[in-house]
Amino acid sequence: GLSLSLPSVEAGMPEDIHPDPALTRALVVEPHDTCRALLERQLGALGMRVTTCADARAALDLVAVDAPDLVICDHHIPGMDGFELATALRAGGYAMHIIVLSTNSGSAAQDPAYGDVQAVLQKPVARRDLITALAALSAPDPVIASAGDGFGMDRAPVTPRAMRVLAAEDNKTNRLVFSKMVQTLDIDLTFAENGREAVALFQSVVPDIVFMDISMPEMDGKDATRAIRMIEAKTGGHVPIVAMTAHAMSGDDADIFAAGLDHYLPKPLKRTAIVEHITAAADPALRPPEGTAAQAAG
Numbered sequence: 001g002l003s004l005s006l007p008s009v010e011a012g013m014p015e016d017i018h019p020d021p022a023l024t025r026a027l028v029v030e031p032h033d034t035c036r037a038l039l040e041r042q043l044g045a046l047g048m049r050v051t052t053c054a055d056a057r058a059a060l061d062l063v064a065v066d067a068p069d070l071v072i073c074d075h076h077i078p079g080m081d082g083f084e085l086a087t088a089l090r091a092g093g094y095a096m097h098i099i100v101l102s103t104n105s106g107s108a109a110q111d112p113a114y115g116d117v118q119a120v121l122q123k124p125v126a127r128r129d130l131i132t133a134l135a136a137l138s139a140p141d142p143v144i145a146s147a148g149d150g151f152g153m154d155r156a157p158v159t160p161r162a163m164r165v166l167a168a169e170d171n172k173t174n175r176l177v178f179s180k181m182v183q184t185l186d187i188d189l190t191f192a193e194n195g196r197e198a199v200a201l202f203q204s205v206v207p208d209i210v211f212m213d214i215s216m217p218e219m220d221g222k223d224a225t226r227a228i229r230m231i232e233a234k235t236g237g238h239v240p241i242v243a244m245t246a247h248a249m250s251g252d253d254a255d256i257f258a259a260g261l262d263h264y265l266p267k268p269l270k271r272t273a274i275v276e277h278i279t280a281a282a283d284p285a286l287r288p289p290e291g292t293a294a295q296a297a298g
Contacts, residue, residue, distance in 0.1 A: 018131075018135060019046055019131060019134035019135050019137070020134070020135070020137060021047070022069070023048065023069045023070055023097075023134065023137060024047070024048055024049060024069060025048065025049050025051075025066070025068040025069050025070070026043045026048045026049070026050050026051070026068055026069065026070040026071070026072065027050075027051050027052070027053070027059060027062060027063065027068040027070070027071045027072070028040055028043070028050060028051070028052040028053075028072050028073075029052075029053055029054070029055070029056065029058075029059045029071065029072070029073035029074065029077055029082070029085065030052070030054065030072075030073070030074045030077070030101075031054045031055065031074060031076075031077055031078060032074075032234065032235060032236055033234075034234040034235050035074070035123075035124070035234075035235050035236065036052050036054065038235075039052075039072060040052050042127060042130060043072075046131070046134070048070075051066075051068065054077070054078070055077055055078040055079045056073075056077050056078065056079040056080040056084070056085045056088075057078075057079045059071070059073065059077075059085060060085070060088060060089075060092075063089065063092075063094060063096075067094055067096060068096055069096055069097065070096060070097045070098075070099070070134075070137070071085075071086075071089065071096055071097070071098045071099070072098075072099045072101065073085055073086075073098070073099075073100055073101070074100075074101050074102075074123070075100055075101060075102035075103070075104075075108055075123075082100040082101075082102070082117075083100060083108075083111045083112075083113035083114070083116065083117070084113070086098045086100070086113055086116040086117050087113045087116055089116075090116045097118045097137045098116065098117040098118060099117065099118060099119045099120075099121060099133060100117050100119070100120045100121070101120075101121050101122075101123040101125055102120055102121070102122065102123055103122075103123045103236060103237045104283070105120050105121065105122040105123075105283060105285040108120045109285055118133075118136075118137060119133045119136070120285075121133055122208075122283060122285065122286075123236065123237055124206050124235050124236070124237055125206065126164075126204070126205065126206035127204075129161070129206075161188075161286060161287065162186050162187050162188050162286065162287050162289075163186075163187045163188070163208045163209070163278065163281070163282055163283075163286050163287070163289050164187070164188045164190070164205055164206065164207040164208050165182070165187045165188065165189045165190070165207060165208065165209055165210075165211070165278060166190050166191075166192065166198065166201055166202060166205055166207035166209070166210045166211070167189065167190070167191050167192070167210075167211040168191075168192040168193075168194070168195065168197070168198035168210065168211065168212045168213050168216065168221065168224065169191060169192075169193070169211075169213045169216075169244070170193050170194055170213060170215075170216045170217055171213075174213075174267075175191050175193075177269070178191075178211070178269065178274070179191075181269065181271040181274055181275075182271075182274060182275070182278070185275065185278065185289045185290060186287050186288070186289055186290075187278065187289050190205050190207070193216075194216045194217050194218040194219060195216050195217075195218055195219025195220055195221060195223055195224030195227075196218045196219045196224070197218075198210070198212065198216075198219075198221075198224045198228075199219070199224050199227045199228060199231075202228050202231065202239075203231065207239060208239065208281055208282070208283065208286070209239065209240050209241075209242065209277065209278060209281040210228070210239060210240070210241040210242065211241075211242045211244055211265075211274070211277075212224060212225055212241050212242065212243055212244065212261060213244045213245070214243055214244065214245040214256065215245065215246075221243060221244075221245075221259075221261075222255065222256065222259035222261070223259075225241050225259050225260045225261050226259055226260055228241065228260070229260040240262045240263065240277070240280075240281050241260065241261045241262055241263075242261070242262065242263040242264070242265055242277050243256045243261045243263065243264045243265065244265050244267060244269060245264075245265075245266065245267060246266070246267035246268075263277060265277075275289075275290065
C-alpha cells in the first residue's frame with residue numbers, strides 16, 4: 001500500500017543492510033562524468049577500491065590487468081552496450097558480479113544477455129537501491145576455469161519496488177488532500193514543502209514522477225523544475241514533472257511548459273487525473289501502482 005515519507009533531504013539506509021565486506025574492488029563504466037564521479041564516491045564510502053572508465057574497450061583493458069569483484073556499467077556506453085560488455089567478460093572467463101544501470105530497466109530486462117548480469121537498476125539510482133543490490137551479492141572468484149557455466153543462476157531474486165512519487169506542495173491541507181487521493185495506490189510518497197526542498201529530495205529520493213506546485217516559498221515550482229532539468233542534463237534521464245496550480249490563466253501553460261514541466265493540472269485536483277499520470281509513468285519493472293484494492297475503489 002501507500003508508504004508516506006516526511007520531508008528529509010537525506011534518504012537514510014536501514015541499519016541492517018550492508019554490502020558484503022569481501023567486495024573490495026569495483027570497476028565503474030559510465031560515459032557521464034557526473035554519474036561516474038557519484039558512483040565512485042558512493043562505492044568508495046563503502047570501503048571499495050574503485051577504478052573508473054568511460055567506455056567498454058577501456059573496461060576490458062582494465063579487467064585484463066586487474067579483474068575486480070564488481071563491475072557497474074551503464075546500459076549505453078561507447079563501443080558496445082552494457083550487456084554486450086557483460087557477454088564479452090563472461091566469454092573471457094570472468095565471473096565478477098555485474099550490475100547494469102538503465103534509464104529503461106523494463107526494456108533492459110528483456111535483453112538476451114540478461115542472464116549474464118546479477119542486477120539491472122533503474123537510472124538514476126538511489127543510494128539505498130544501490131546498497132540493497134550490493135547487499136544481495138557475495139564476493140566471487142574474479143576468474144573461473146571455463147566460461148558458459150550459467151553465470152546468471154546465482155542472481156538473487158529481484159523484488160520489484162514500489163513507484164516513488166515526489167509531491168511538492170507548501171500548503172499542509174493540500175498535502176493531506178493529495179495523500180488521501182493516492183492512499184489506495186502501492187507507491188512511496190514523499191512531500192516537499194518548498195521548491196528548494198523539492199530539488200534536494202529529487203536527488204536523494206530519485207522519484208519516478210514529480211507533482212510540482214507552482215506557487216511556493218523560497219523557490220517556486222518553475223525554478224525548481226529548471227534546477228531539476230539541469231541536474232538531469234548532467235546525469236541523464238527525464239522524470240515526468242506535473243504542474244499543480246490554482247491560478248490557471250491564459251498563457252500560464254506556455255510559461256509552465258517552457259520551464260520544463262511536462263503536464264499541467266489545475267486545482268482543485270481530481271483523483272482520476274493524478275492516478276492517470278502516476279500510471280502512465282510506471283515502469284514495467286516496478287510494482288504496478290494500482291492494485292486490486294485501488295481498482296475496486298475506482
